[in-house]
Amino acid sequence: MWEKIISCDQTYDELFFTAVKTTKIYCRPSCKSRKPKKINVTFYHDIKEVEAAGFRACKRCKPEVEHSPHTELIKNVTAFLVNHYKQKLTLQNIADHVGISPFHLERLFQQETAETPRTYLEKIRVDKAAHLLVHTDLKTLEICYDVGFQSPSSFYKSFRKVTNCSPSEYRRQEQ
Known part of the structure; x- marks a missing residue:
């Protein structure tokens, strides 16, 4: 032991x-x-x-808690990402919000969710964009900036990675 x-x-x-x-x-x-x-x-x-x-x-490993000792921290991070996805967020912004270092945050987040905070944020933004593509008449470029992407190229790349199609193809398929 x-x-x-x-x-x-x-x-x-x-x-x-x-x-x-x-x-x-x-x-x-x-x-x-x-x-x-x-x-x-x-x-x-x-x-x-x-x-x-x-x-x-122990206050560090929380042995009395049956789930992972980092569950609350991860819930806090995901809630922050969901509520602030439209803003330009850096790993440092997210780490400052939860009060740990960016390196430690990324390692814990990946350990608990099997993805980085950045990829999680991208998925949130793509989900919001997909919803807007189907339920509004906004142009693709407007949606790109509305959901928090900083450039159309990163929007198109992320959208294709998550949905396996372009925003315009997605809009046509869902209508």
Whole structure:
């Protein structure tokens, strides 16, 4: 078990918990916090047992939460993207909104959703554009800028990547 916490092995999460006697904190085996001295560590197989022994949950890995400890952060990011898709957004803007570094944000987002914040934002914009193409008489160029793309070329490229057709082909198909 000691080897699993040293290697931060996620596959052992929920199978056992690491409790540190000196801090009275317990963690998942995959927790990225600084590793304690081996003599200060006890292992528990049940969360009720470790809490009954007087340990509190780590605020970093949140072992008491059954889902990923980053779920709330990812929900916050996706809500931000959905609500601000029309604006010119950079990874730095998004990272500033949630209070972490751009590098850490991109890594966590990709780990949890299997895509980058940029590709997620592109999909939102393309979905909004597809809706406008079918339900309005706006010109394709107007829709391009209305949904937040900075140039028609990036709009056409992203639209084709997501829908496998051009905006005008999509409009014809859906009418």
